[in-house]
Amino acid sequence: MAEQDGPLIPKHFLFPGATYVDAEECEITTVLGSCVAVCLWDQRHGGGGMNHFMLPLWNGEGLATPKYGNIAMERLLEHLLAIGARKEHLVAKVFGGANLLATSNAACPIGERNIELALTQLEEWRITVVASDLGGRVGRKIIMNTMTGVVLLGRGKQQNSK
Numbered sequence: 001m002a003e004q005d006g007p008l009i010p011k012h013f014l015f016p017g018a019t020y021v022d023a024e025e026c027e028i029t030t031v032l033g034s035c036v037a038v039c040l041w042d043q044r045h046g047g048g049g050m051n052h053f054m055l056p057l058w059n060g061e062g063l064a065t066p067k068y069g070n071i072a073m074e075r076l077l078e079h080l081l082a083i084g085a086r087k088e089h090l091v092a093k094v095f096g097g098a099n100l101l102a103t104s105n106a107a108c109p110i111g112e113r114n115i116e117l118a119l120t121q122l123e124e125w126r127i128t129v130v131a132s133d134l135g136g137r138v139g140r141k142i143i144m145n146t147m148t149g150v151v152l153l154g155r156g157k158q159q160n161s162k
Contacts, residue, residue, distance in 0.1 A: 009025055009026065009027050009145070010022075010024075010025070010026045010027070011026070011027045011028075011029065012026055012027070012028050012029070013028075013029050013030070014028050014029065014030040014037070014050055014051075014052050015030075015052065016030075016035055016052050016053075016054050016067065017052065017053065017054060017065055017066055017067030017072075018051070018052055018066055019049060019050070019051040019052075019066050019072055019075045019076045019079060020049055020050055021047075021048070021049030021076065021079040021080055021082075021083060021146075022047065022048070022049065022083075022146045023046075023047040023083040023084065023146075024047075024146070024147070025046075025145065025146060025147035025148075026145075026146045026147075027143055027144065027145055027146075028049070028050045028143070028144045028146065029141070029142070029143045029144075030050065030052045030141070030142060031139065031140070031141045032052070032095055032096035032097075032098070032139060032140045032141075032142070033096070033098055033100050033111075033139045034054075034096070034097060034098055034099065034100060034109070034110045034111035034114065035052055035053060035054050035096050035097075035114065036052075036053055036069065036094065036095065036096040036097050036111075036114040036115060036117075036118050036134075037050050037051060037052045037053075037094070037095050037096055037142060038050065038051050038072075038073065038076060038092055038093075038094050038118050038122070039092065039093040039094070039095075039142070039144045039149075039151055040076055040077070040080055040085075040090050040091070040092055040127065041090065041091055041092075041093075041144075041146070041149035042080070042085040042086065042089045042090055043089055043090070043091050043149060044086070044089040045084065045085065045086075045089065046146070046147045046148070046149075047080070047083055047084065047085055047146060047147070048080070048085075048144065048146040048147075048149060049076055049079060049080055049146065050076070050142075050144050051066055051072035051073065051075065051076040052066075052072070053066060053067060053068060053069040053071075053072035053073075053114065054067045054068075054110075054114075055067060055068050055069065055110065055114070056068070056069045056070070056110070056113040056114050056116070056117040057069065057070050057117065058070055058071050069114055069117040069118060069121075070117065070121070073117070073118065073121045073122075077125070087125065087127070090127050091127065091128050091129075091130045091149065092122050092127050092128065092129045092130065093129070093130060093131040093132065093144075093149075093151050094115070094118050094119065094122070094129055094131075094132040094134060095132065095133050095134065095140055095142050095151070095153065096111070096114065096115075096134065096140060097111035097112060097114050097115035097118075097134045097135050098111050098135065098136055098137060098138055098139055098140070099111050099112070099135070099136075099137055100137065100138075100139060111135065112135065115134050115135060131151065133153055133155070138155045138156045138157065139155075139156040140153060140154065140155055140156065141153075141154040141156075142154075
């Protein structure tokens with residue numbers, strides 16, 4: 001059995017259409033294609049969280065869930081403030097928004113719209129984006145540490161179009 005160098009860090013897998021926030025140390029993992037994940041971290045006190053949204057805007061029909069970017073962004077900020085984070089201490093890291101379909105020449109690609117929504121909202125809130133890996137044609141896996149704000153990024157292989 002391998003020796004352990006300290007306490008185990010709790011882990012949480014974030015599914016699409018969800019948010020997760022923790023005031024204590026936790027590793028949040030998610031996998032992204034055209035979806036976008038915004039990681040917010042309180043750089044003064046630690047604690048942070050992540051959202052994972054699939055579509056940019058809730059149209060007012062059905063449930064207002066965090067599968068929509070405008071709802072996911074609001075919920076993430078609300079939950080962080082609820083655990084004692086201060087908006088003026090938050091920094092952001094933004095990932096995803098890929099265009100994975102080789103034949104996708106749509107007038108409004110979902111990935112690009114998701115990116116635009118996330119960046120516009122962060123700018124309106126005056127939260128600085130300190131890192132990002134956006135767009136392109138590859139999926140991503142990210143792991144965020146809520147205490148340190150460190151985000152590990154893995155990128156998939158680009159598919160060749162035929």
